[in-house]
Amino acid sequence: MPVITNVEDLRQLARRKVPKAIFEYIDHGSYDQLSLANNRNDLNAIRFRQRVMIDAETRDLTTKMLGEDVAMPIAIAPTGLTGLMHRDGEMLAARAAEAAGIRMTLSTMSICSIEDVRSAIKGPFWFQLYVFKDPGFNEQVIERARDAGCTALFVTVDLPMRGQRHCDIKNGLTVPPRLTPRNAFDMMTKPAWLAGVLLGKRKSFGNVDYYLGQKGNIWAAGRWGGDNFDRSLSWKDLVWIRKRWPGKLVIKGILDPEDAKIAASEGADGIVVSNHGGRQLDGTPGTVTVLPRIAEAVGDRLEVLMDGGIRSGQDVLKALALGAKGCLIGRAYLYGLAAMGEAGVAKTLSLMGEELRVAMSLTGVKNIGEISRDILYDDYGDKRRNV
Numbered sequence: 223m224p225v226i227t228n229v230e231d232l233r234q235l236a237r238r239k240v241p242k243a244i245f246e247y248i249d250h251g252s253y254d255q256l257s258l259a260n261n262r263n264d265l266n267a268i269r270f271r272q273r274v275m276i277d278a279e280t281r282d283l284t285t286k287m288l289g290e291d292v293a294m295p296i297a298i299a300p301t302g303l304t305g306l307m308h309r310d311g312e313m314l315a316a317r318a319a320e321a322a323g324i325r326m327t328l329s330t331m332s333i334c335s336i337e338d339v340r341s342a343i344k345g346p347f348w349f350q351l352y353v354f355k356d357p358g359f360n361e362q363v364i365e366r367a368r369d370a371g372c373t374a375l376f377v378t379v380d381l382p383m384r385g386q387r388h389c390d391i392k393n394g395l396t397v398p399p400r401l402t403p404r405n406a407f408d409m410m411t412k413p414a415w416l417a418g419v420l421l422g423k424r425k426s427f428g429n430v431d432y433y434l435g436q437k438g439n440i441w442a443a444g445r446w447g448g449d450n451f452d453r454s455l456s457w458k459d460l461v462w463i464r465k466r467w468p469g470k471l472v473i474k475g476i477l478d479p480e481d482a483k484i485a486a487s488e489g490a491d492g493i494v495v496s497n498h499g500g501r502q503l504d505g506t507p508g509t510v511t512v513l514p515r516i517a518e519a520v521g522d523r524l525e526v527l528m529d530g531g532i533r534s535g536q537d538v539l540k541a542l543a544l545g546a547k548g549c550l551i552g553r554a555y556l557y558g559l560a561a562m563g564e565a566g567v568a569k570t571l572s573l574m575g576e577e578l579r580v581a582m583s584l585t586g587v588k589n590i591g592e593i594s595r596d597i598l599y600d601d602y603g604d605k606r607r608n609v
């Protein structure tokens with residue numbers, strides 16, 4: 223077993239554990255992958271102010287996200303097809319999140335269903351909605367999330383059409399899949415994945431399959447899902463959703479202050495500043511770059527969460543300093559899951575929590591409430607205090 227000291231180690235291990243098509247589905251972005259790169263580069267460009275002699279004995283990472291007590295300001299982002307990265311992937315991620323005291327967000331396009339995840343953990347989890355053309359599906363899935371006790375609904379608004387990911391087409395990760403001698407051989411070289419995921423005989427495939435009558439046909443569910451994204455999605459649909467959803471309502475995929483203000487006036491409880499992990503519109507700024515403007519535009523009218531490129535506790539601290547209440551992590555947890563299942567997700571979370579604790583200590587903040595722009599250097603901080 224290799225020594226794992228950061229998320230990048232889990233990424234390298236994941237690369238060895240799952241087929242290339244699955245790894246690249248996780249790892250890559252859309253088109254020229256400019257948004258993907260901007261997420262990381264923009265985070266890397268932010269500098270901390272180091273403070274010393276400020277009693278680093280204890281640091282409190284606990285906080286609230288969407289009004290719920292959590293052990294640290296991190297939640298698991300919704301990710302589609304997660305059960306293809308490890309058998310029962312969504313259930314394992316939910317368990318690891320619960321054990322770490324944080325929330326997991328289940329994707330509409332999961333492999334395990336809402337009910338599977340409900341059976342895996344005792345506490346609350348969140349649900350992410352892709353609005354489909356078929357109102358019967360939307361109605362059913364919202365009702366099931368409500369019945370399962372999900373406390374927040376994240377409506378993803380940045381995917382009315384899919385941005386193209388070249389790797390998926392080249393790797394045959396299409397509907398139907400394109401099996402070539404090369405990718406068949408590749409799968410043979412990943413025996414644990416082959417036994418768990420491909421030969422593991424799941425009886426049903428997530429929320430779309432549930433709607434279609436649990437036929438257990440992943441490709442039929444995939445085709446139906448792919449054909450049914452509602453391209454006409456608009457703010458008026460939020461009214462319809464609001465009527466059916468009594469819990470917290472969060473709009474995921476906001477990159478512009480004007481859209482953030484509309485979300486607030488339409489009654490959303492929160493937004494996720496997100497470019498879908500660089501998987502949709504290519505050529506956007508990194509999310510951390512647009513975050514401060516959005517946070518300023520909405521003030522405390524709604525809760526601002528952020529995702530995109532978060533791979534460490536230091537990244538989380540930067541996002542919080544620039545106005546986020548918490549961060550969602552996508553790839554960081556998926557690398558852990560693909561590498562080592564539930565233990566890998568737990569490893570991601572414990573690494574990031576510890577990194578956050580150390581970074582808080584070295585920037586001189588004792589708890590999450592004390593984090594502000596003041597801990598950042600140069601353009602981001604208070605210039606008078608940095609000279």
Ligand SMILES: Cc1cc2nc3c(=O)[nH]c(=O)nc-3n(C[C@H](O)[C@H](O)[C@H](O)COP(=O)(O)O)c2cc1C
Binds near residue numbers: 247497529530551
């Ligand atoms: C493999 C993968 C699948 C994803 N599937 C979904 C999804 O089903 N619904 C959704 O709202 N976002 C989805 N996303 C986007 C994530 O929720 C999140 O916005 C993004 O991963 C954040 O960037 P990061 O991966 O750099 O942390 C997916 C991301 C990845 C990497």
Ligand SMILES: CC(C)CC(=O)C(=O)O
Binds near residue numbers: 302
């Ligand atoms: C099945 C996909 C639509 C899930 C997704 O949102 C993504 O891969 O980014």
